[in-house]
Amino acid sequence: MKIVILGGGATGMGVAAKVKRNDKNCEVLVIETGNYVSLGACGLPYYVGKNFDEPNMLFARTIEKFNESGIEIIINSKIKLIDLKNKKVVVNNKEITFDKLVIATGADAISPNIKGLNTIEHFKLTKFEDGLALRNIVEKKNINNILIVGSGFIGLELAENLKDLNKNVTMVEIEKDILSNLYDAEISELIKTTLEKNKINLMLNSFVNNFYKKENKVIANISDKEYEFDLVITATGFKPNTELLLNTGLNFYKNNAIIVDEFGKTNIEDVYAGGDCCAIMNKITNQFCYSPLATVASKQAKVIANNICKIESRFNGTIQSSIIRLFDKAIARCGLTVREANDLNIKTKVSYIKDKDHTHYLKGQSDVHLKLIMNEDTHELIGAQMFSHKDSILRFYSLATMVWSKIKVNEALEQIDLPYSPPFAKSFDIIHIAISKFI
Amino acid sequence: MKIVILGGGATGMGVAAKVKRNDKNCEVLVIETGNYVSLGACGLPYYVGKNFDEPNMLFARTIEKFNESGIEIIINSKIKLIDLKNKKVVVNNKEITFDKLVIATGADAISPNIKGLNTIEHFKLTKFEDGLALRNIVEKKNINNILIVGSGFIGLELAENLKDLNKNVTMVEIEKDILSNLYDAEISELIKTTLEKNKINLMLNSFVNNFYKKENKVIANISDKEYEFDLVITATGFKPNTELLLNTGLNFYKNNAIIVDEFGKTNIEDVYAGGDCCAIMNKITNQFCYSPLATVASKQAKVIANNICKIESRFNGTIQSSIIRLFDKAIARCGLTVREANDLNIKTKVSYIKDKDHTHYLKGQSDVHLKLIMNEDTHELIGAQMFSHKDSILRFYSLATMVWSKIKVNEALEQIDLPYSPPFAKSFDIIHIAISKFI
Structure with a gap:
């Protein structure tokens, strides 16, 4: 059997490796348009922030290592044609046929539609070369005032890392709240306050009217006032990298993400897709959503590889769990926000608690904010959001487990036996307190 | 209704406060033999270790505050008689009747049966005055070589705290493994290695034959060799404080812990009991166990108070979750060990993984060891044990949640959507890896 995989990111290489582990006689060919595979792209902001110096640490495995395990890889591919019905792709003017195709083309940064953006040098952070270029320029002594357009995960991680390099960071966000699609x-x-405390110049409810160059500076007109910057970075989200596939007969989600079933299959026979180029099922709403997170890639890769090898395997969806460090603080979330639940006409009950992470008599006690959202009809916990010191945030794993497993809120859950000792918790943890408010 | 509570610890005062919140017309009287109430005893090792200087921080609330909320407290009580059938107790030569009695007398340190122990000055750490006395003596310049007999939670916490005070700490443990009742x-x-790395003189599989005084030193004969110490602390476990109750008609567990049902009721009408003087139900085995942990007190207190006030409430048992910091490391556990499961003829499957806590390219990456124990017949996770850096241990909350909720191990659990970002985890966390070994 010949498996062709479009894309050498986490999903594509995950499928390749797992197919080979399942059945070493499968022929596996990965077609990658860039000049590398298996980039751990989540590390890019930390490379820019000089947390480490060797950029190759971002690669999970080398091409040679993949080749050794029998996986063929074509990098720098020019894909001319994708013909799903006739099971062939044309790459570098060569026709390649397949028995099974896996589409794992990932996502690209959305380039914001701002007048003058193309007339100035600006950066984004999606690919390996973006990381190299951005680190190279921020190392320059004359690059001090940096504008980040967008306050999503990449924007926030960059803000933290650039501040650690003593840069003067301005962040402009068109919404009035940060991460308003993920947090209430x-x-x-609290995110806003944290950024401000750490001297990020935050401009919410604001947008860039236009950019222009003035000597070696960039002038940005932000909500009708002009500001001068040494460097502009855009971080306004991701779009699935599916342009070449739009007329191949595949079914798409509203943003052109590929729609797949729980087995990773598209609507076309023998064509699978996974990772950031796909829409995925929200485990709570049973509706598709677009949530390009690294946590999905490895799981979908395994599911696809198994099904290709006739080992039945299902992807159980997402609760859009995420966590991010913000200087000495951290935030984590999963499930639905109240706004999302309201939009779906789900009756909710909310518990919002501010308490301390551990006992008052031990040093380093810090605030934890916890919001829990319960479906009032089913009594299932359908959402959780936490803000705390970075050393306290991992208790959120308990809440992700509850939401994932659709555990009902009741007296038994209120009494959940979480481990306690004075340096880590209180004998009645904030999680107990928050649950008890529902009882 | 008149509620009499024997014991002013976390359970007793918890019942008192909750009864008053439920029904302010209830008459509530707490009878305490010591001269204080609501001690947070878990903080004592940290007071000894000078983590804080004001010992009164260990009290959750003052007697005056309890009195203000209408709770009457008699401290320094001498209990002469407890007559459960006739619903009366005799305290300080005064007869007190009750409608409902709550026994919350807690636990006392077990004094090890060692020849000569009574001829030397030695310390334990259960009560407030123990903490004051121990801190007072370890502050002395000539107190350097300290022997801790026993390596349970208190012994380990003391070892850490005394080492932080630059003492030379020896710990003697009769078993060949540390915490062998809780960890495989x-x-x-790993606990042993951690203690040794931190220069605790660990003597396992060893016991003290006898003690004797020599000038201002203590000589301990440990497994037939003599050692000299400035100070001896015993920390060899707890026994329920139920001596005065043995002939009152109550049902007892093998160590004289009181047996109660899920409502907190003893076998005698209108007599409740909770906290460290009780045996509690193990949620996994459905058998009684003795597990005197602070996490139980607040939960049982609420259950008892509710049932007294005719609000039906059940205590859901324990999975004996615990966590403890050991210098820069930490350990956490819940459920059954393999040995316990074997003793109960439960067929188990084990997954033991050593991996890293977070991405390799960010500093501070550290080892995590995780052992999961699955019931092979039911596929439920019945035990978990983790060892890691202290900043990584809280991910254990996820495992306590799984064991508590009797979640089945399957492909859906393997795909649990735990939040990921590079400073906190890997996109496929050690929890995923450990679960995947069962699939």
């Missing part, structure tokens, strides 16, 4: 207003407000 | 051998070995 209380937590967004 | 792999994790016990």
Whole structure:
């Protein structure tokens, strides 16, 4: 059997490796348009922030290592044609046929539609070369005032890392709240306060009208006032990298993400897809969503590889769990926000608690904010959002487990036996307190 | 209704406060033999270790505050008689009747049966005055060589705290493994290594034959060799404080812990009991066990108070979750060990993984050891044990949640959507890896 995989990111290489482990006689060919595979792209902001110096640490495995395990890889590919019905692709003017195709083309940064953006040098952070280029320029002594357009995960991670390099960072966000698609207003407000405390110049509810060059500076007109920057970075989200596939008969989600079933199959026989180029099922709403997170890639890769090798395997969806460090603080979330639940006409009950992470008599006690959202009809916990010191945030794993497993809120859950000792918790943890408010 | 509570610890005062919140017309009287109430005893080792200077921080609330909320407290009580059938107690030569009695007398340190122990000055750490006395003596310049007999939680916490005070700490343990009732051998070995790395003189599989005084030193004969110490502390476990109750008609567990049902009721009408003087139900085995942990007190207190006030409430048992910091490391556990499961003829499957806590390219990456124990018949996770850096241990909350909720191990659990970002985890966390070994 010949498996062709479009894309050498985490999903594509994950499928390749797992197919080979399942059945070493499968022929596996990965077609990658860039000049590398298996980039751990989540590390890019930390490379820019000089947390480490060797950029090759970002690669999970080398091409040679993949080749040794029998995986063929074509890098720098020019894909001319994708013909799903006739099971062939044309790459570098060569026709390649397949028995099974896996589409794992990932996502690209959305380039914001701002007047003058193309007339100035600007950066984004999606690919390996983006990381190299951005680190190279921020190392220059005359690059001090940096504008980040967008306050999503990449924007926030970059803000933290650039501040650690003593840069003067301005962040402009068109929404009035940060991460308003993932957090309700209380937590967004805490994120805002954290950024401001750490001297990020935050401009919410603001947008760039236009950019222009003035000597070696960039002038940005932000909400009708002009500001001068040494460097502009755009971080306004991701779009699935599916342009070449739009007329191949595949079914797409509204943003052109590929729609797949729980087995990773598209609507076309023998064509699978996974990772950031796909829409995925929200485990709570049973509706598709677009949530390009690294946590999905490895799981979908395994599911696809198994099904290709006739080992039945299902992807169980996402609760859009995420966590991010913000200087000495951290935020984590999963499930639905109240706003999302309201939009779906789900009746919710909310518990919002501010308490301390551990006992008052031990040093380093810090605030934890926890918001829990319960479906009032089913009594299932359908959402959780936490803000705390970075050393306290991992207790959120408990909440992700509850939401994932659709555990019902009741007296038994209120009594959950979480481990306690004075340096880590209180004997009645904030999780107990928050749950008890529902009882 | 008149509620009399024997014991002013976390359970007793918890019942008192909750009864008053439920029904302010209830008459609540707490009878305490010591001269204080609501001690947070878990903080004592940290007071000894000078983590804080004001010992009164260990009290959750003052007697005056309890009185203000209508709770009457008699401290320094001498209990002469407890007559459960006739619903009366005799305290300080005064007869007190009750409608409902709550026994919350807690536990006392077990005094090890060692020849000569009574001829030397020695310390334990259960009560407030123990903490004051121990801190007072370890502050002395000539107190350097300290022997701790026993390596349970208190022994380990003391070892850490005394080492932080630059004392030379020797710990003697009769078993060949540390915490062998709570951890399997792999994790016990890691605890041992941690203590040794931190220069605790660990003597396992050893016991003290006898003590004697020599000038202002203590000589301990440990496994037939003599050692000299400035100070001896015993920390060899707890026994329920139920001596005065033995002939009152109550049902007892093998160590004289009181047996109660899920409502907190003893076998005698209108007599409740909770906290460290009780045996509690193990949620996994459905058998009684003795597990005197602070996490139980607040939960049982609420259950008892509710049932007294005719609000039906059930205590859901324990999975004996615990966590403890050991210098820069930490350990956490819940459920059954393999040995316990074997003793109960439960067929188990084990997954033991050593991996890293977070991405290799960010500093501070550290080892995590995780052992999961699955019931092979039901596929439920019945035990988990983790050893890691202290900043990584809270991910254990996820495992306590799985064991508590009797979640089945399957492909859906393997795909649990735990939040990931480079400073906190890997996109496929050690929890995923450990679960995947079962699939």
